[in-house]
Amino acid sequence: MTKHHLSAFFKKPLLLCALLAASSAPVLAQDTIKIGAFLSVSGPAAFLGDPEQKTLELYIEKLNAAGGVLGRKLQLVSYDDSGDAEKARTFTKRLIEQDKVDVLVGGSTTGATMAAVPLAEAAQIPFISLAGAVVIIEPVKKWVFKTPHTDRMACEKVFVDLNHRKLTRLALISGTGGFDKSMRAECLKVAPNYKIQIVADETYGAGDTDMTVQLTKIKNTAGVQAVLNPGFGQGPTIVTKNFKQLALNLPFYQSHGVASKEFIKLSGDAAEGVRLPAAALLIAEQLPESDPQKKVVVGYKQAFETAFKQDVSTFGGHAYDGLMLAVEAMRQVGSTDKAKVRDAIEATKGYVGTGGIVNMSATDHMGLNLSAFRMLEVNKGAWTLVK
Amino acid sequence: MKWMTPRRGGLALLLVLVLALPLVLVNNYWYEVAIQIGLNAVVCVGLNLLIGYAGQISLGHAGFFGLGAYGSAILSSHYGLPAALAIVLTNVGVALLALLVGRPILRLKGNYLAMATLGMGVIISIAIVTEDKLTGGPDGMSVVPLALFGQPLTGELLWYWLVAFTLVAAVALALNLIDSPIGRALRALNGSEVGASVCGIDATRAKVGIFVISAVFASFAGSLMAHYSGFITPGKASFFHSIELVAMVVFGGMSSTFGAVIGAAALTLLPQLLTVLKEYEMVVFGAVMMLTMIFFPRGFLPSLMLLLARIRK
Amino acid sequence: MAAQLTQFLLTGLTVGAIYALVALGFAIIYNASHVINFAQGEFVMVGGMVTVSLIHAGLPLLAAIALAVLAAAAVGMALEHFAIEPARGASPVTLIIITIGASILLRGLATLVWDKKLHNVPSFSGEAPIQIGGATILPQSLWVVGISLLIMFLLGRFFGRTLIGKAILATSYNPMAAQLCGINVRFMLFLSFGLSAALGAVAGILIAPITLTSWDVGVMLGLKGFAAAILGGLGSGVGAVLGGLILGIAESLGAGYISSAYKDAIAFVIILAVLFFMPNGLFGKHGLDRV
Numbered sequence: 001m002t003k004h005h006l007s008a009f010f011k012k013p014l015l016l017c018a019l020l021a022a023s024s025a026p027v028l029a030q031d032t033i034k035i036g037a038f039l040s041v042s043g044p045a046a047f048l049g050d051p052e053q054k055t056l057e058l059y060i061e062k063l064n065a066a067g068g069v070l071g072r073k074l075q076l077v078s079y080d081d082s083g084d085a086e087k088a089r090t091f092t093k094r095l096i097e098q099d100k101v102d103v104l105v106g107g108s109t110t111g112a113t114m115a116a117v118p119l120a121e122a123a124q125i126p127f128i129s130l131a132g133a134v135v136i137i138e139p140v141k142k143w144v145f146k147t148p149h150t151d152r153m154a155c156e157k158v159f160v161d162l163n164h165r166k167l168t169r170l171a172l173i174s175g176t177g178g179f180d181k182s183m184r185a186e187c188l189k190v191a192p193n194y195k196i197q198i199v200a201d202e203t204y205g206a207g208d209t210d211m212t213v214q215l216t217k218i219k220n221t222a223g224v225q226a227v228l229n230p231g232f233g234q235g236p237t238i239v240t241k242n243f244k245q246l247a248l249n250l251p252f253y254q255s256h257g258v259a260s261k262e263f264i265k266l267s268g269d270a271a272e273g274v275r276l277p278a279a280a281l282l283i284a285e286q287l288p289e290s291d292p293q294k295k296v297v298v299g300y301k302q303a304f305e306t307a308f309k310q311d312v313s314t315f316g317g318h319a320y321d322g323l324m325l326a327v328e329a330m331r332q333v334g335s336t337d338k339a340k341v342r343d344a345i346e347a348t349k350g351y352v353g354t355g356g357i358v359n360m361s362a363t364d365h366m367g368l369n370l371s372a373f374r375m376l377e378v379n380k381g382a383w384t385l386v387k
Numbered sequence: 388m389k390w391m392t393p394r395r396g397g398l399a400l401l402l403v404l405v406l407a408l409p410l411v412l413v414n415n416y417w418y419e420v421a422i423q424i425g426l427n428a429v430v431c432v433g434l435n436l437l438i439g440y441a442g443q444i445s446l447g448h449a450g451f452f453g454l455g456a457y458g459s460a461i462l463s464s465h466y467g468l469p470a471a472l473a474i475v476l477t478n479v480g481v482a483l484l485a486l487l488v489g490r491p492i493l494r495l496k497g498n499y500l501a502m503a504t505l506g507m508g509v510i511i512s513i514a515i516v517t518e519d520k521l522t523g524g525p526d527g528m529s530v531v532p533l534a535l536f537g538q539p540l541t542g543e544l545l546w547y548w549l550v551a552f553t554l555v556a557a558v559a560l561a562l563n564l565i566d567s568p569i570g571r572a573l574r575a576l577n578g579s580e581v582g583a584s585v586c587g588i589d590a591t592r593a594k595v596g597i598f599v600i601s602a603v604f605a606s607f608a609g610s611l612m613a614h615y616s617g618f619i620t621p622g623k624a625s626f627f628h629s630i631e632l633v634a635m636v637v638f639g640g641m642s643s644t645f646g647a648v649i650g651a652a653a654l655t656l657l658p659q660l661l662t663v664l665k666e667y668e669m670v671v672f673g674a675v676m677m678l679t680m681i682f683f684p685r686g687f688l689p690s691l692m693l694l695l696a697r698i699r700k
Numbered sequence: 701m702a703a704q705l706t707q708f709l710l711t712g713l714t715v716g717a718i719y720a721l722v723a724l725g726f727a728i729i730y731n732a733s734h735v736i737n738f739a740q741g742e743f744v745m746v747g748g749m750v751t752v753s754l755i756h757a758g759l760p761l762l763a764a765i766a767l768a769v770l771a772a773a774a775v776g777m778a779l780e781h782f783a784i785e786p787a788r789g790a791s792p793v794t795l796i797i798i799t800i801g802a803s804i805l806l807r808g809l810a811t812l813v814w815d816k817k818l819h820n821v822p823s824f825s826g827e828a829p830i831q832i833g834g835a836t837i838l839p840q841s842l843w844v845v846g847i848s849l850l851i852m853f854l855l856g857r858f859f860g861r862t863l864i865g866k867a868i869l870a871t872s873y874n875p876m877a878a879q880l881c882g883i884n885v886r887f888m889l890f891l892s893f894g895l896s897a898a899l900g901a902v903a904g905i906l907i908a909p910i911t912l913t914s915w916d917v918g919v920m921l922g923l924k925g926f927a928a929a930i931l932g933g934l935g936s937g938v939g940a941v942l943g944g945l946i947l948g949i950a951e952s953l954g955a956g957y958i959s960s961a962y963k964d965a966i967a968f969v970i971i972l973a974v975l976f977f978m979p980n981g982l983f984g985k986h987g988l989d990r991v
Contacts, residue, residue, distance in 0.1 A: 041666075042668075042669065042811060042816065044916070046816035047816060050815075050816055080662070080668070084620075084622050085620040086616070086620065087658070089616060089618070090416075090419055090420065090423065091662075093415060093416045093419045094416045094659075096415075097414040097416040097417075098414060098416045098417075109526075110526045111526045111527050111620045111622075114526060114529070114618055115527065115616070115620065118529075118617045118618065133526060135526070176525065176961065177525055178524065178525035178526040181519055181525055181526070182524075202960055203960045203961045204955075204963075205960075205961075205963055205964050206920075207919070207920030207921075208963075209715060209718075209910065209911035210711050210714065210715055210910070210952075212707055212711050213708050213711055213952055213960070214955065216704055216708070216835075217956065220704065233818075234818055234911070234912055234914070237818065238910075238911060238912070241827075241910075244827075244829075245829045245836055246829070246836055247836070262818070265820065266818055266819075266820050266912055268827070438793060492972075494976075494979060495975055495979050496979070497792070498730075498736055498930065499930060499934070499975055499979060499980065499984075501736070501796075502927060502971065503971075503972055505923075505926075506968035506969075506971055506972050507972070509964065509965070510968050510969065513964055513965040514965065517961045517962060626923065630800055633793070633796075633797065634797050634800065634801075637793055637794055637797045638797070641791070641793065666811065666812060667808070667812070668808070669804055669811065670805055670808035670809055670812065671808075672804055673801045673802065673804030673806070673807075673808055674801070674805050676798075676801030676804065677783055677801035677802055677805060680787065680790070680798045680801065681783065681786045681787045681798060684789075684790035684794050685794075
């Protein structure tokens, strides 16, 4: 009895020691360039982090196969923060202090990114974020950049389209997630600039399974002309299906949070006619040959879909852009010196990525303008470009 | 060594450990983990008083942690109060709140109490997320650093000592409480509430008292965490965090203050260690929780003590 | 106005029926073993996800559903056998931690077996909305409410009329006495878990065409189901059902008339209020305190 207890008892601490050694052993040889990433591969933001992780792995492999960068191999050190900002912070510290990475590419969500920002600034390491909110680069922080379009840009793109269609009275319905709230706040802020009046502002909870209540209130709002749903994940799909169920015959806009084939598949024919602003990646094949982005997006799309047998995602595209920006900067300065690489990233001009053409500056650490977003519409079950 | 009771011995051991640990901590990341363990341990020590000794349960304690964090953050960052004052005011506020809700909630028993504390935690969590003008919403908010006598407290080492000191103080306080008349009243309560009342113990008063104390432990740790990280998100007040805290207490051993510290250490370290497993992390984490509770139902420390006692025979 | 109210009520009824099924699952397990099974939500998830896989593999809807329910029942029974049975006699808090560990384990397995994306299940009879008094309801909602009612009726007969059902009830009232009467208490426990899991799976399959399913769909539903079970009074089947319906309708009306942002909070506030006046829930058995 005692013997059994003893051996069972010591197995645990031994296992713990082994794991501790394995997990904290300084990562591999000195000669590799270490790309540090903290992504939300599991948890509520998994469909952001999962394609991001896969993209980073795929392209680091490709770059290594082509000879690496500056004659050295690239190595990805990535951790899964499950969408928890506190974990993101701890992993960022781990990447900086323990794994001693050369650059940070990560932060799938705004919360995770903002938690890591003070660490990146203090450690003076270039950090390219993959999250959406405008607060990441406004006010500009010296060491922090981002590749995705801001939520404010998404609002503006939708408002421009509303102006085209001569519609002014808009209803908002959004979730309680960070992305939803941030975009909603931005839309409320910039609406007056485009003479758009927000006539209704409904919200739903994260795990909600039915939004007919909120949509009914919108339906009964006097003079409503269009509806916008800033959100991502499960919510917008249910909103879209409820929208059809209630026969709300109004122009309906979604956000770039659901810019994926997945959204159409899940919403079924309720998605017909839905419009949203998205990166060119979604309609890669439909781009005219003359479009400067065509080669890059088609190339990425095919590589991703071949390797992983799943539909391409704009979020994965942001990770691609982040990685390439960092690598390009290193190639330009010929070293991994953090300050020099930072300067090179900031000086990026004319980089053609999946998200658009990037022109950064000291005051603009994202580098995309409104033309980087295309207005898409669901037509016969597929994304099409709205002229 | 007559004065060396197991409790005092344990406290001395903790003190030595805490003093010696910096020798092993190689870089800031290790310090960060140590600090997080310390803060979690403070919460767990308080929660253990409630669960282990008073025999109650709380599935909403992360709510108090979150209130401590956000209260201090808002008072210092939005209203410009010096951080130290913000922390004090916040914790007094939380104590009052716990006093207010404690009375009605603690009339409930068992699973109903669990549900009520769960509900309380969820309501706090929702309020934090919704009132985004004040709290920054789901994306969180920045927090100004803690400053004492005009000097901002930054740097891992400084915070390590602050948290370590807090932990030792918390453990000493808890141990003191357990051996005091209040503590004995609690243990009597745990055995039989009716019996205790018959002996003249005001059950409600004792339960509410412990509830308030454990709430303040949690909110104080929350305040410290807010100023240490410089950035907080509502996740810290979530139901999942509440469950994590209960798991730490149970894992380490209920009715054991040191067990609570060990439980906090183990379950804070585990996710860091399991990162090697990548996508298998969740599976292994769940399995470890289950297996530990099945084979060591009283928790780690009591089982260890039992084993040592058996070896001694 | 009336149309709006009708819409809110219909929505609340649909959601409430799902909560009721999940709550019943909690109630059955609690009755048999006094364990709060925090992995209940995961049974809901297994039901939906297995159905998705089977349909993908080409099975007709009905066969997929039947097999999915059986699969969930198997998972439930495995949980009882490997996790609950060995820990018999442990304190309630320990058992709670075990079931929580189980729910994490199941979710982790789900991400490995399937993936992290959302999945669709085809509606049983199409998606053309039905008009009822100015409000619309999906045909699937009718299935949800209809089948839930059927199940409750069947459960009532099961527990009231069949021998096994009565044996399970006897076990929950007094395990020792039941054992003395020759009832295999361990087996009853085993069955209860299987039954509960099957119930959860049915709920998951019914709601999946409306709300989509994924690896973590069980988390919120489990929580709400638990809340409903407590509201109705733990251990009472009728209480669980009523609790679920009240919760669903309260949420719906709260979102409609008060604030959609605080919808979840409203539901919990109501539960807290009820518990304040009725510490054992609506139909809960009054606990006896042995001195």
